Amino acid sequence: MKEIRTFTARKLAEKIKQKEISVAEAVQAALEQIGSVEGEINSFVTLDEEGAMKQAARIQKEIDSGELRGPLAGVPAAVKDNLCVEGLPATCSSRILENFVPPYTAEAVLNLKKAGAVILGKTNMDEFAMGSTTETSAFGITRNPWNTDYVPGGSSGGSCAAVAAGECFYALGSDTGGSIRQPASFCGVTGLKPTYGTVSRYGLIAYGSSLDQIGPVAKDVADCAAILEAIASYDKKDSTSLNRKDRDFTAALKDDVKGMKIGIPRDYLGEGLEPDIKAAVLAAAKALEEKGAFVEEFDLSLVEYVVPAYYVIACAEASSNLARFDGVKYGYRSREFEGLHQMYKKSRSEGFGPEVKRRIMLGSFVLSSGYYDAYYLKALRTKALIKQAFDRAFETYDVILGPVAPATAPEIGKSLSDPLKMYLGDIYTVSVNLAGLPAMTLPCGLDEKGLPIGLQLIGDCFQEKKILTAAYAYEQTREWKNCNIQEVSA
């Protein structure tokens, strides 16, 4: 049993197909691990043991009858708590949605179910995906399985910690400004943020609608490709969904980067980047170069402007997206109030945590009369310039390579007191969301504290395959091949 949970999703599916392991055994293995480590890690907000066993029985039948044959059939997975799954609470780790049970399932999760996934439960996150540490959750912090004194990153910290701790074989996260890539890198797992519009957002509780994308968190590059292939779809329920014809992402799993042009933004290696990270990232670049890639440094420009532009746009959209949480149709309503407006104010003030309130306030302010042009439009113009900078870069390079974050995982309790400093940690990730680009992260080493370091690979729009190829090729050279599941010290 213990061995099972070291398997990648694809390997487990293969064993299930060969009838070496049953789906129920796989689910059992995950539940056992959850049982032993969850007290320490707290990856899950909702665990659906009974439902998982039921799904296992049904999926086993479909596998046996030959209906289900995909590379993920029968594999237990977890889903971030901002994705709706019919019948399971979707809290976004917020008090305001504590009792919300959506009557529908997110399109991405429906696609996963079609691929034969067993949904174990919903993972913890920063409240409404606002945060970089999973410490803003209303339902307790999640700890980093590599060292439980450290945060797992965020906002998809629960999904990444669950995969790293072997509580599930893969998970879905969402990425608005780095919320998949940063926690994946902090937890030593592999994560991918697809091109905007590749995965339907229907059923994803929005944070920043123009930035949000759902993506996989997995143990290796091949799993990521397989999961993305399963969840990507053209969905008529999402007007921003793109009808892509090139969704055969697993076709990119080739150990061949000969002639691939890789650019490293010089501006990503400067002041503020921890030396261990710089060394690990440059070593990864070297490994790719040795495999025949052409690697050079270049000036991407505008790097110091991405964080302010991002926070203006994300908070503005969030202030509007989160207006619907008002105690009328669902979610928390304050017990005592006088009149309608106080009902709104008390329900929202009691239901939202401090970080969410901070961003709603900022977002409301930048859109308010007299400030719209100076802040919001300025940010949208900056976004246009950032997009142009990437367009220029991709005229020369196939892939942009760099770090995910300036530092590895911080210690628990050290981040929230200085929000601005925390936001600055997003400097290498948010521009990808502003420009709608695909990007992924995979582990490329450990720092002096023994915490994982992530490598980030960014592609031009629709070029997931190029970053998957680069990632796959690098993964083959990495000594630390299967991204060892960490034994959590209880």
Next chain:
Amino acid sequence: MSREYETVIGLEVHVELATKTKIFCGCSTAFGGAPNTHTCPVCTGMPGSLPVLNRQVVEYAMAVGLAANCSINRYCRFDRKNYFYPDNPQNYQISQLYLPVCRDGSVEIETPAGKKTVGIHEIHMEEDAGKLIHDEWGDCSLVDYNRSGVPLIEIVSEPDMRSAEEVIAYLEKLRMMIQYLGASDCKLNEGSMRADVNLSVRRAGEEAFGTRTEMKNLNSFKAIARAIENEKNRQIDLLEEGKKVIQETRRWDDVKEYSYAMRSKEDAQDYRYFPEPDLVPLEISEEWIEAVKSRQPEFQPEKMQRYKKEYGLPDYDAQILTGSKYLADFFEAVTELCKKPKKVSNWLMGETMRLLKEQEMEPEDISFSPENLAKLIELTEEGSINGTVAKEVFEQIFAKDVDPVSYVEEQGLKTVNDAGELRNIILQVIKDNPRSVADYQNGKEKAIGFLVGQTMKAMKGKANPGMVNQILRELL
């Protein structure tokens, strides 16, 4: 005093479009229905739900824009208007601020003062809000989202109107145009057409506009006229007293005939519009515009010409009948059945209009079938019933859509054409009215009318008056 002032009025007209489904989801727009039975995650603002635009909404908006001589914005977009209110489930309304679908149009209106052009500033698409029902018993309100997400267009005029008459003429023109397009039924009393009045006053001859107010909750043409008069006077009074008009939104109470400011500390009226990220922009091609143009129906002027030419109707008839799309359609339906256009016109312009007016109804409220009016016309034409009876039967048709053939049969209203029976009755009438007989024989021609009347009375109206006249003269 008020003669020194000029009233300046601009209108914001909301029209609910006649689509089958809502603007952003597949819920029915059917009127009525138990509360919240026409709702889904999208139109109740459930988290994770997303809007998808109904193509027909754009087509209707374009059609109205083209009819109102607007230019169609080749690139347009939706924006979010943010404000908290329980009838607005997302607490933002998806609307168009920065790039509306139509701009710069005009419609021509006619009042006793003459013809005039009213400019259309823009037409934009947006979603309607739900309905709030105030619980009489408790200290609470109930929210029904059946109307939430019903498509609207808002037609914003330039401040080109100067009187209530012009406002009503403008609204009637818009209504007729939109009804001709089939884009909406435009019922003010049911809220499928709503007008907000922006009004300011200025001293005659002044260039600059005064401070305007916006008046809401106007549910009939009469209410609009009363509210305009009232608000004009209120503003003039303020200015005369040396006070200032405050720019604000006011709500009209038509029962009390006064308006009050809708001001609250909690309504900042700062809507924080920004581009709706969940919807993609619209790019309207020349081909699409041409396609919508080619599908535009025959509007009133052309229809009027055709009625005169094809049906030989006089000017006056053609004008009245085409003044309402419903009336015109009805006319054509009945004429198609009985092939007697002038008779149909007479019935519609006479009795139908009289009863509509009497019951404060609009042509679109006509509930009887064209078949029954056609049958009634045939009954009178073949002489089966006389004019008086026909009017009586028509009232039944108007009220209950009865079949005139069986109604006349059941009620025994058929004209008696049996000369023998009639002769006996007339003999009795002559016997009973010797004085009138004497008068007639002494040359008082008028007396025969009285005798005809007496005969008709005795026949309970079922006699053919021509026949009665003829027999009377014979016998005298």
Next chain:
Amino acid sequence: MYIREQEEQTLQEVEKKQDKNIISDETIEYVGILAKLELSGEEREQAKKDMKEMLDYIDKLNELDTAGIDPMSHIFPVNNVFREDVVSNGDDRENLLKNAPETKDGSYLVPKTVE
């Protein structure tokens, strides 16, 4: 007297320039009305400080010359995504109302709205 007044004014102007993002109580109150958030005294002070810091930081964007650059709201030039006008939803009231904090007669119950 005259001179002092002038000095004070200048000082205020300087202060204003340096600290143009100082958030007043009125501003926090106003934003609270827009966002429907009620902040306690302590939260309010924190919010003033946080917002000022963020705005100071965001002002960095003013270093960028964005003249002539169109604001970019949508990343991809994807246009005209429609649904056809066909009813596809039935009555799902029970399911939707299940999550409501308070309901009555098939409707959502809210404190009396004043018109």
